[in-house]
Amino acid sequence: MKMLITGARGQVGRALLHSLAIHGEVVAATRDGSVDNVTLPTTALDLGRPAALADILTRIDPDVIINAAAYTAVDRAESEPELAHCVNAEAVGALGRWAADAGVPVVHYSTDYVFPGQGDCPLRESDPTGPRSVYGHSKLAGEAALRESDADHLILRTAWVYDAQGKNFLRTMLRLGAERDRLTVVDDQHGTPTSANLIATATAHVLQHWLAADTATRHAQSGVYHLVAGGRTTWCGFARAIMDRAVQVGLLARAPQVEPITTTDFPTPARRPAWSVLDTTRIRETFDIELPAWEVGLDAVIAELTGAR
Template sequence: MHIVLLGPDGQVGWELRRALAPLGQVTALTRADGGDLARPAELAAKLRSLKPDAVVNAAAYTAVDKAEGDAALAHTINADAPGAVATVMAELGGWLLHYSTDYVFDGSGDQPRDETAPTGPLSVYGRTKLAGEEAILASGCRHLILRTSWVHAARGGNFARTMLRLAAERDSLNVIDDQIGAPTGADLLADVAAHALRGAVANPSLSGTYHAVAAGETSWCQYARHVIGWARDRGVALKCGPETVNAIPTSAYPTPATRPLNSRLDTHKLRNAFGLRLPDWQAGVERMLAEALNLK
């Protein structure tokens, strides 16, 4: 199988280089190589010349707050480009695996949403990601759309590393406690993608949208307490301990883009279709921290 990987240098893309390799030839298409999602027509032309069996799209406009004032570019990258890629893959009879987000929902309630739940994005980012999903569906191509949330990786910046940096500088921290989700590792998302793509190619009836997050749930505040406690127990010098991480409501920390309070995603469909067991979020976070901090 010839796979083109878009966004190969991002957090998930970097892990996909490893995870996709056993499936066949992987062409990592950077922006400089013609894989620029801000130029959908050029990207489509490049894919037509490469004629891949599958495209895995790990690229997106993910600056959630910045998108509020940059809606046109966010729409081009998150909606127009995936639609263009999907159109090419429909022509070629190939597959598109694309990542989406919990931000396509309105964040109401306190129960996990499954793939059939009504959407209702609250932000430009969420609306453009939903538009991307709709463009893929409209193309008629064989596809796997993986909605996920709260992505972290040892490579690059993330919430956990920010909390550790701040905990080293401050005696206490205020962290939002009324947004609930599942921290999900880029490595897990890459492994799930490779496994699902292999299964779907063998059984095209599995084409569709799936929710892919680690097991369990937490708030940002509890997430921060877990990270800080784990690091302190392993000798990392911190001024702030988990007991001095204070819970605050979302209303106390206004941002340009509205965040969903409920980011819980139901993963039954993914687990049943592909025979997967998803690990608890704590295991992925601790593995990421051990790698990021070079701890045994």
């Protein structure tokens, strides 16, 4: 089985290269075709050029497409709506149409930003969407484009993604924690920190079950699923947990004081959802998968950073 992984330089894409390599042939795709420290086959695939995707996909001839590429600059998207829509919606539709014609299944990642960010109960896949940002609108349009393509697909909505590498909240907190004695962090946005490794390992598990099913079952299981770790916290709670663990393992000499603030105290160009807690019942029951508490993933990433020192 040949698996094409787009966005192979991103947090989730890098983790997927490792989690899926044992299950078949993997082709790593990035915008310029380069991936550092990878011995797998690589190819150039630019989602900013949707019209060129069909020819590239025909040349690669994958058996399954895992689309981990996206325009993820949430604030910059407010001033680049056309580019965000091109990458997150038009290109996803192009991938889906080629996949439908070729009979190739697609796994695609979406986001909590498709919701309006209100409520106090975990959000189900069937709950009303209503993005409040350009990024959220573009990702929701991508979901619709893939669904309308008629390709067999899994849309995995996730949230608050972080990793030991790349640009993310955890790495920013560790950097600031080493520089400052006091930090202020938003405490009225609720969600679930989810490691890229959890997303990748869960994807491998789900994909195995999905592809092993007969055609009718696979088609029936197509659709949207929520994929995040267990539990919930706030950005402030996440920051405090990062600092505590970093001090315990020696990544930080001392923990800075982490003080809570509100979203209005920290304005950004794009509106962040206040409520991003996703209900994962559907994916757990459909594919018989366990999703550990977010603290388990944090411990694993901290251990990885400790070992890399």
